[in-house]
Amino acid sequence: MFLRAMTAVAAFGLGAVAAQAETDVQLALDWKFEGPAAPYFAAIDNGHFAANGLSVEVLAGQGSLDAIPKVATGAYPFGFADINSLIKFKDQNPDAPVIMVMMSYDKPPFAVIGRASLGVSEPQDLEGKVLGAPPPDGAWAQFAPFATANGLDMETIKVEPVGFPTREPMLAEGKVDAVTGYNFSSFLNLARLGVPEDDITTILMADHGLSLYGNGIIVNTDFAEDNPELVKGFLAAVAAGWKDAIADPAAGAAMVIERNPAGDAELETRRLQMVIDANVLTPWVAEHGMGNIDPGRFAASLEQIAETYEFQGTPDPALYFTDAYLPEGGFALD
Template structure:
């Protein structure tokens, strides 16, 4: 059983305590690099939001959601950040894994196909007859079958080139592929840095073309959460406050990021953060309801879309994928 296999790793890596207090360590596994959208979490450290909750938080880079989810499921990290759709499939394949999502961050997912207009890619149908670069562990690539089905794409005419994350944008910049799958705010600005002007880029956001999914969420090891409910709620409150601070002053939040990634371009990462805020985090739903929660009807629709391209081993259960019970109820989730 998965639970038995991870028990030793969990016990060795995470000290299970009761209520949150000064020495509650909560290492946090990101899904990706220290880029603009990660700035709110560093702002939460530097502005003392985690410390106010009695938490010591150290943030680690990731290599995609398929890297972050097992880290949390095995207990190597008590908490992380990953695509909820990838989490659904992971839990279907590992039904005993003690991991679930507890706070939605990307209410509108950044899954995108980014192409170059000069290479003939501006609309979904333009992908036919061309080469698409897709990293196998990429969250956007995982949702591409839904996007393809919703847009009636003839996959037999699309050449899919498996690429690595480091080579994805360089290959598009060099014209070796006509488009790539990725997060909109990552691929576009990486291309810009490589000299591809924004006016030559086409950003086909899957959410604008029939894909009714949620995006990345805070995920937690459920064994840890059950033993430390106050710590988890305190962590989520600090995350919300970090995002609220970043929305008010993106450049200041990016300053906290640059401390951890001095090689990053502050201007570019501020632009990347602002893109995530505008397109993915601060949606109409979040403006009205606050960040963190999910709409039950939309979640059901997302599961149905996933079922159309993925054969679940057992009947999917939304309650297994998202648990709202740890969200703070003190109004801190309202971002404005």
């Protein structure tokens, strides 16, 4: 169904990419150029892509749902997207040629951000409180399985729909007791609004019962089948870029600011460091390497997704993720 609808676009876009696949490829990000984009620019500036015979253009995005169809149609060979969004997309478009080939955020950024002074430090503290949640928010979409995992009584939590621009200001003003958001964004937004950092509490859902994974590299499967070594080289270069960003976050943030002069170098350095500490360099990654996933945890994540999403087909992990282009044991980041 999906492929029939996009035949003309796919034929043109994928053909154009394949013709240049030996050297020139594009990566569609999920968001604008901020700290977490540093590894890709490090891979460019430090020669990792070039060492793998690649010239890579990185393009900003407007969310994970923006990157997925770009890759699925063949307009871009590579993208960076949330695997939970990919799972739903593939369920609705089973013929779409897109799959994740490298997990980057072993822990997704979905979080509840509260204030200690308002009595919110742990999941159970949310009972009897007011939670601000933008309806389209990715973190809010995962709140139901998070609540189930922590035995929260939703009848006692007042959910206040808020807009993205007003989310953190309402928490800063005490109009809500907590909000849903991304750990590396809401915290920094609150700090910039003058909320003392020791008053800000971040409840990362992955640390409290949520089995879901986060963002990673997706690829057009037709492109990957035609260019397996290129895909392997691309992933190796991205992993090398992550190693550079982990070793020197300030240098990584500077590379981002070079592409986004309106950004704040100090802010993006902090954002990058938060992503590294909370989402990327987890104990599991330290032991097993970056890029792969744990099959048991992934199966559990599909069950959690099914708590709030009705699958049209039978969930199949092989449709959403493959380790075929990863080295055995993943990529060591130390």
